[in-house]
Amino acid sequence: xxxxxxxxxxxxxxxxxxxxxxxxxxxxxxxxxxxxxxxxxxxxxxxxxxxxxxxxxxxxxxxxxxxxxxxxxxxxxxxxxxxxxxxxxxxxxxxxxxxxxxxxxxxxxxxxxxxxxxxxxxxxxxxxxxxxxxxxxxxxxxxxxxxxxxxxxxxxxxxxxxxxxxxxxxxxxxxxxxxxxxxxxxxxxxxxxxxxxxxxxxxxxxxxxxxxxxxxxxxxxxxxxxxxxxxxxxxxxxxxxxxxxxxxxxxxxxxxxxxxxxxxxxxxxxxxxxxxxxxxxxxxxxxxxxxxxxxxxxxxxxxxxxxxxxxxxxxxxxxxxxxx
Amino acid sequence: xxxxxxxxxxxxxxxxxxxxxxxxxxxxxxxxxxxxxxxxxxxxxxxxxxxxxxxxxxxxxxxxxxxxxxxxxxxxxxxxxxxxxxxxxxxxxxxxxxxxxxxxxxxxxxxxxxxxxxxxxxxxxxxxxxxxxxxxxxxxxxxxxxxxxxxxxxxxxxxxxxxxxxxxxxxxxxxxxxxxxxxxxxxxxxxxxxxxxxxxxxxxxxxxxxxxxxxxxxxxxxxxxxxxxxxxxxxxxxxxxxxxxxxxxxxxxxxxxxxxxxxxxxxxxxxxxxxxxxxxxxxxxxxxxxxxxx
Numbered sequence: 001x002x003x004x005x006x007x008x009x010x011x012x013x014x015x016x017x018x019x020x021x022x023x024x025x026x027x028x029x030x031x032x033x034x035x036x037x038x039x040x041x042x043x044x045x046x047x048x049x050x051x052x053x054x055x056x057x058x059x060x061x062x063x064x065x066x067x068x069x070x071x072x073x074x075x076x077x078x079x080x081x082x083x084x085x086x087x088x089x090x091x092x093x094x095x096x097x098x099x100x101x102x103x104x105x106x107x108x109x110x111x112x113x114x115x116x117x118x119x120x121x122x123x124x125x126x127x128x129x130x131x132x133x134x135x136x137x138x139x140x141x142x143x144x145x146x147x148x149x150x151x152x153x154x155x156x157x158x159x160x161x162x163x164x165x166x167x168x169x170x171x172x173x174x175x176x177x178x179x180x181x182x183x184x185x186x187x188x189x190x191x192x193x194x195x196x197x198x199x200x201x202x203x204x205x206x207x208x209x210x211x212x213x214x215x216x217x218x219x220x221x222x223x224x225x226x227x228x229x230x231x232x233x234x235x236x237x238x239x240x241x242x243x244x245x246x247x248x249x250x251x252x253x254x255x256x257x258x259x260x261x262x263x264x265x266x267x268x269x270x271x272x273x274x275x276x277x278x279x280x281x282x283x284x285x286x287x288x289x290x291x292x293x294x295x296x297x298x299x300x301x302x303x304x305x306x307x308x309x310x311x312x313x314x315x316x317x318x319x320x321x322x323x324x
Numbered sequence: 325x326x327x328x329x330x331x332x333x334x335x336x337x338x339x340x341x342x343x344x345x346x347x348x349x350x351x352x353x354x355x356x357x358x359x360x361x362x363x364x365x366x367x368x369x370x371x372x373x374x375x376x377x378x379x380x381x382x383x384x385x386x387x388x389x390x391x392x393x394x395x396x397x398x399x400x401x402x403x404x405x406x407x408x409x410x411x412x413x414x415x416x417x418x419x420x421x422x423x424x425x426x427x428x429x430x431x432x433x434x435x436x437x438x439x440x441x442x443x444x445x446x447x448x449x450x451x452x453x454x455x456x457x458x459x460x461x462x463x464x465x466x467x468x469x470x471x472x473x474x475x476x477x478x479x480x481x482x483x484x485x486x487x488x489x490x491x492x493x494x495x496x497x498x499x500x501x502x503x504x505x506x507x508x509x510x511x512x513x514x515x516x517x518x519x520x521x522x523x524x525x526x527x528x529x530x531x532x533x534x535x536x537x538x539x540x541x542x543x544x545x546x547x548x549x550x551x552x553x554x555x556x557x558x559x560x561x562x563x564x565x566x567x568x569x570x571x572x573x574x575x576x577x578x579x580x581x582x583x584x585x586x587x588x589x590x591x592x593x594x595x596x597x598x599x600x601x602x603x604x605x606x607x608x609x610x611x612x613x614x615x616x617x618x
Contacts, residue, residue, distance in 0.1 A: 050424045051426060054419055054422065054424045054425045055425055055426045055427075057419070058419060058420070058425055058431045061431075061435065062431055062434040062435065065435050065437060065490065065493075065494065066434060067453070068438075068450055068452075068490070069437070069449070071452060071453060071460070072452070083458065084457055084458060087460050088452070088458065088459060132337075133337040133338040134338060136335070136337070136338065137334060137335040137339070139334065140330070140331035140332075140335045141331075141335070144330065144331035146328070146331050146332075149331075152335070156342065159342060159346050161543075161547065161600055161601055161604050162346065162350065162600070162601075163547055163550060163551045163573075163596055163597055163600050165553060165573050165593075166353065166593045166596055166600075167345065167349040167350060167353070169349075169353065169577075169580050169590065169593050170349035170350065170356065170590065170593070171349040173349075173352060173356070174344075174349060174352065189344075189345060192345075193341040193342060193345050193346065195346075224330035224334075225330070225333070249440060252440075253441075253442040254442075255442065255443060255444045255553070255554040256573075260577075260581075270442075270445075271444040271445060271554075274444070274445060274448065275444050275448065275558055278448050278451075279561055288458075292452070295448055298442075299441055299445060302440040303437055303440060306433070306437055306440035307433045307436075307437065
């Protein structure tokens, strides 16, 4: 009985996210139509001229957001000569995208692929564990009564407000005492913590997990850990996806922490590595082309990821704020 | 039957990490900020001894003109950049949710895209559009007789503001959209029956109801502004207008790793964290007061 209620409520929680893509399935189809209808009642009074003006405005804004990405795509195809000799908004005389990318991948003995792998390692491993820990703790704070519960939450909330860079410097001192600086661990360990994830997980868990499900599990004789791993985690999937994404992007974008911790170029994430190349453009102009190509390679996968996963991102946050 | 240990087992990994990577470093920073290191010997080869220095480091930091200037610079930056960004995010969110826009999903994705690009990479991208000789924008402006040096001392702060705005507008917009979507449809229905126009719906229904999301985005933006580091650090090699103490965080970094003065660096880090706290609390307080009035 508890399984059937779990299944049905988990489909309803995910419905909002299927709106834009219209994935097949009776449940989501109905939701799409209902949503469309809601949209139309609000569209009813809109004049076509308003639509044109608003859309034109949105296009102009979109150009602003896409210009740097467009520039890097166009200029990654150029030779160093064309990079400076031709207008940056259009292609040059030669098209050497593939040899440029080949250069990026092989320069410095394959440094770039290594940085990319490091970034993936830091962000992937960091995000998975940080999410697991944050969700477990957030759920505990939301669904258990115990002394000190509010104090812990207030304490962690304070942690959300402390700038990451303020802790990075003293963390460097701690890590250098125990010999962890300039290792993978020095970047990984701080990445395992997501106070913001706990914050989201707590809001979401208190709204999305009915006490009855937990009680039913307990009556069936399941242990608390088993209830968490089998029932709760499934209910929290939208929140989990959101926290995972947040943390992945946060670690991927982090610059200060690896800058402080790492000295060995082999351990660098993409951000540090690419900036290293850029810093050399003053003396060696060929590094311009490497930096442009490297920027393209690091932007494209994340851009795709962001666009594909955007709907999960929204779905997760919305649910939390609706009920929280 | 509930076991008493279950919540603690669930929280243990998080709390241990929290203790080790947040609480302990913060305590160390506070302790360090009250210490000063005296080195003996010509280059400190005879060892260094820490002394309790009271508020010496704090006084030194707060009377250091470079540091106070960097704080003033961030205040100016925050007032302008955060305002512009939050207003832009709100307008974009309202337009995308207004149902008078075509392809809202497409625009939402385009606006959100920069959030996935690390600040360093975003700065490198924009620096290509700032550097004379490489930048098509400088070229185009030159044709119409406008000569701008985006990296000049007087403009570079706003060139940085542009990068930050570019990166985070879409992100803040999504948070606001999430809250807009949470407004129940019958409120709109009631407003329509009462004959409220679109503008009235915005001012009387949407803006008051998205206040929590606005507060969230404003507080995170304030914290972000105080932490500004990557953008000016990357641009500093290209712009004569950025010195090693351009922002409070650059200053703390410089004291820790270039000047080897950990006491001063820690004092500055504590001041930055306190400022973030005070400003966030002030933002929350203002929000609560406004909330009670309306």
